[in-house]
Amino acid sequence: MALFLGISRVLFRSVKDLRLLTAKRHRVKGKWATTRPKHLPTRLALQHFDATYSVQLGQLWPSVRVALLSERKYGALFNNFSNNPDLEKLQAQGCRDFISNREDPTSSEHNSEFGAEEDSSSVSTVRSHIDSQQQSPLWLSPNIKCLVFPRGDITRFKPARPDKFSLLSYYLMDAASVLPCLALAVQKNHTVLDLCAAPGGKALALLQTQSVRFLCVNDSSVSRTSRLKRVLHSYIPKPLLTDDKLRITSFDGTMWGEIERNSFDRVLVDVPCTTDRHSLMEDDNNIFSRSRVGERRSLPQLQVELLLAGIIAACPGGEILYSTCTLSLNQNQGVVEQAIQLAEENHGIQLQVVSLRPLVQKFRNTFHFAPDLHLDESTSHCR
Numbered sequence: 001m002a003l004f005l006g007i008s009r010v011l012f013r014s015v016k017d018l019r020l021l022t023a024k025r026h027r028v029k030g031k032w033a034t035t036r037p038k039h040l041p042t043r044l045a046l047q048h049f050d051a052t053y054s055v056q057l058g059q060l061w062p063s064v065r066v067a068l069l070s071e072r073k074y075g076a077l078f079n080n081f082s083n084n085p086d087l088e089k090l091q092a093q094g095c096r097d098f099i100s101n102r103e104d105p106t107s108s109e110h111n112s113e114f115g116a117e118e119d120s121s122s123v124s125t126v127r128s129h130i131d132s133q134q135q136s137p138l139w140l141s142p143n144i145k146c147l148v149f150p151r152g153d154i155t156r157f158k159p160a161r162p163d164k165f166s167l168l169s170y171y172l173m174d175a176a177s178v179l180p181c182l183a184l185a186v187q188k189n190h191t192v193l194d195l196c197a198a199p200g201g202k203a204l205a206l207l208q209t210q211s212v213r214f215l216c217v218n219d220s221s222v223s224r225t226s227r228l229k230r231v232l233h234s235y236i237p238k239p240l241l242t243d244d245k246l247r248i249t250s251f252d253g254t255m256w257g258e259i260e261r262n263s264f265d266r267v268l269v270d271v272p273c274t275t276d277r278h279s280l281m282e283d284d285n286n287i288f289s290r291s292r293v294g295e296r297r298s299l300p301q302l303q304v305e306l307l308l309a310g311i312i313a314a315c316p317g318g319e320i321l322y323s324t325c326t327l328s329l330n331q332n333q334g335v336v337e338q339a340i341q342l343a344e345e346n347h348g349i350q351l352q353v354v355s356l357r358p359l360v361q362k363f364r365n366t367f368h369f370a371p372d373l374h375l376d377e378s379t380s381h382c383r
C-alpha cells in the first residue's frame with residue numbers, strides 16, 4: 001500500500017520534478033555505495049551457521065540450510081474473540097487447522113508440511129519444586145487454532161479484517177511459534193507470565209485458551225511494548241484487558257526476581273536470540289552486524305539470566321517454558337542446563353525437565369523435528 005502511494009505520487013509529478021527526484025536518487029545511491037558494509041550481516045550469519053551447524057547437524061545441515069534460506073510460510077492464529085466469518089472462508093480456500101486436524105493421512109513423517117526451518121524454534125519445559133517423578137500426559141488447549149495452507153501451497157494470507165468491534169480475525173505468525181504456547185499447557189484459572197512478550201503473538205495464543213485468570217506481559221523494550229499494547233487492543237475485547245486480568249510492563253526481565261517470586265502457574269521465557277532465519281534474510285537490525293558482535297556473544301548469558309528469573313517467578317509446581325528461534329546449542333541446551341544448575345545452587349529450586357516427545361509425536365506430520373530432543377527426562381538434570 002505504501003509503495004503504491006509512493007509510485008503514484010511520482011507519476012503525477014511534473015517532468016522537472018521527476019528529474020530532481022532522479023538526481024537525488026543517484027546522490028543517495030552514491031552514498032550507499034560508500035557506506036554500505038563490506039561484510040553484509042546476512043552473509044556473516046550464513047558463514048557462522050555454515051561453520052557451526054554443519055558440525056552440529058551433520059548430514060541434516062544442507063537441507064536445513066535450504067529451508068532457512070527459503071521464504072517463510074505463515075500460519076494464521078485464529079482469534080476466537082472476533083466475529084468475522086474468516087475461519088470458514090479460509091477453510092473453503094483449503095486451509096486447515098493443523099492443531100485439531102493433526103492426523104493428515106496424505107503426509108508421512110518425511111513429508112512434513114513445513115521444512116525443517118519452521119521447526120527452528122526450540123522449546124524446553126521445566127517444572128519447578130516438583131515432588132513427583134511422574135510425567136503427566138501432554139494436554140493441548142482445544143481453543144488454540146492455527147490455519148495453514150496445504151503443503152506446497154504458497155498462497156499468502158490476506159491481511160486480517162476487523163469485525164464490528166474492530167477486532168481482527170487472525171494474527172499471522174510462524175506456525176511453529178504456536179507450539180511453545182501449546183506446550184505450556186495453560187489450565188483453567190492459571191496465572192501466566194510472558195517475560196519477553198513483544199510483539200505479542202504468543203501472548204495472543206495463550207489468551208486464545210480462555211483459561212488464563214491473569215496474564216502479565218513484559219518486554220524491556222519500550223517501543224516494542226507499545227507495539228505489544230497495540231496488538232492486544234486489536235485482538236482482545238476491552239473487558240479482558242482490565243488491570244485485574246492483564247498487566248503490561250516494560251521491565252528488564254532479568255530483574256523479575258526482585259519484583260515477584262513464587263507467583264505464576266506458568267511462565268513463558270521466549271528470549272532474544274540470534275533469530276537464525278531473520279539473520280539470513282534481513283541486513284537491517286541484524287545481530288550479525290559487526291557493531292553488534294558484543295551483544296551477540298553475550299546472548300547466552302542474557303538468556304540464562306532471563307530463564308533463571310522466569311524460574312524464580314514460577315510458583316512451586318509451576319511450569320516454565322523456554323523457547324528460542326535459533327538452532328544454536330549454546331542458546332538452547334546450554335542455557336537450560338546452566339539455569340537449572342543456578343536455580344538449584346543459588347536458590348534451592350529443584351526442577352524437572354519435561355519431555356516434549358508427545359508433542360513431537362502429535363505434530364510430526366506437520367513439522368520436521370530434530371531427530372533427537374537434547375533435553376528430556378533422561379538428562380542428568382532431572383530430579
Ligand SMILES: C[S@@+](CC[C@H](N)C(=O)[O-])C[C@H]1O[C@@H](n2cnc3c(N)ncnc32)[C@H](O)[C@@H]1O
Nearest residue numbers: 196197198199200201202220221252253270272
Ligand atoms: C523473541 S522476542 C519475543 C517474541 C514474543 N514472545 C512474541 O511471541 O511475539 C524477544 C523479546 O525479548 C525482549 N527482550 C530483550 N531483552 C530483554 C530483557 N532483558 N527483559 C525483557 N525482555 C527483553 C526483546 O525486546 C524482544 O521483544
